[in-house]
Amino acid sequence: MQYSKLVSALAVAGVAMLGAQAAHAQVIKIDGSSTVYPITEAVAEEFQKAKKNVVKVTVGISGTGGGFKKFCRDETDISNASRPITKSEMEACKAAGVDYVEMPVAFDALTVVINPKNSFLKQATVAELKAIWEPAAQGKITKWNQVNPTWPDAPIKLFGAGADSGTFEYFTEAIVGKAKSSRGDYTASEDDNVLVQGVSRDVNAIGYFGYAYYAENKGRLKALPIVNPKTNAAVEPAEESVIKATYQPLSRPIFIYVKAKSLDKPEVKEFVEFYMKNGAQLTKEVKYVPLPASAYTGNVEHMKKKKFGTVFGGQNEIGITIEELMKRESKS
CATH class of the missing domain: 3.40.190.10 (Periplasmic binding protein-like II)
Structure with a gap:
């Protein structure tokens, strides 16, 4: 006892x-x-x-x-x-x-991503991205051929950072010209893994987030080369293009x-x-x-x-x- x-x-x-x-x-x-x-x-x-x-x-x-x-x-x-x-x-x-x-x-090389099965998007200009994401596009720009007539008559499915995200602020300022100025009819999340899943599941999807999330999911996503406004050269997000300052305006x-x-x-x-x-x-x-x-x-x-x-x-x-x-x- x-x-x-x-x-x-x-x-x-x-x-x-x-x-x-x-x-x-x-x-x-x-x-x-x-x-x-x-x-x-x-x-x-x-x-x-x-x-x-x-x-x-x-x-x-x-x-x-x-x-x-x-x-x-x-x-x-x-x-x-x-x-x-x-x-x-x-x-x-x-x-x-x-x-x-x-x-x-x-x-970071803020990365614009598309579905790997997308066969028509080889690059994008800042002007094209602006046409997709600016507030005026909401409810109006809903198909790819409305942005570029050489692109198909297919729906655009948008995935992007949420309003509390610094990526949202940087992307909108760099692409649209004003921070937090964006169309609202897209799938938004502060969790980039949610956006990865969305783009990887839809052939007509486009989204953006930090490079690390793209690098982790290269088999499920394709990085879209962005045309540098100063050189007119399409540049892919990568360590070299960030160091050489050619991946613009999305290096940060x-x-x-x-x-x-x-x-x-x-x-x-x-x-x-x-x-x-x-x-x-x-x-x-x-x-x-x-x-x-x-x-x-x-x-x-x-x-x-x-x-x-x-x-x-x-x-x-x-x-x-x-x-x-x-x-x-x-x-x-």
Whole structure:
């Protein structure tokens, strides 16, 4: 009887200890862009392994805009962003007393995709894409031959980023000419895997999202070469065309934003340092374009020096190159 009581007591004590450990588990909360998600998720997995799961890193996909809403409400430590923070988001963060360090982590070739069985689309101009996606096209441009008479009399099935997505903002500004200016009659989602499935199942479909999701699904999708407005050459999304700045206007930097207050937590500071040390390799593994080494060391310096704010002034910048981004970061 005494033995069984001892075993029971030890079991209860063990549960209590586990409960106490769980209560004190270090958690790093990240949310935001689905485009940046593959990089941050890869970093999170490696970091948790290195820390033997003492630190838990959660990575959500609310879209860049949705992520910034949580970030400026002080609900997350880090925000993934596929475009720079906007003026309204800067104001929301300021009002909440949220300072942040802006860290570019990679370049993306925002990719327009079609179904592999599509035999007529060999390339597209910005003007053609605008004709498909602009608000005036809603309910009117419903067939391919309405955009280009050489294309077939077949329905256009559209898949694109949701309104909280930074990809939605960047694409509409680059293609339509105004951020968030888009027709609304399309299948929208902040989850790019939903869009992948949609385009892969319909021969008349067209959609857009970050390059990593195309690279992961090359057997199910075809990337559409985009005609560079300056050179008139059709260019495919690829690491080389991003580095050479020929894939325009859909090449773009992608970021993480780190909350200043969260850097007081040792686990967050350590995670960011781990991210910058391993970010280039993991960026390449998930099929984005890494930045020069100086970008990652510069991010750590900015963190140590508490350089808060953004070098973009609250505005997106269409067509910025890696070289231009690095010059701007080095001056700041």
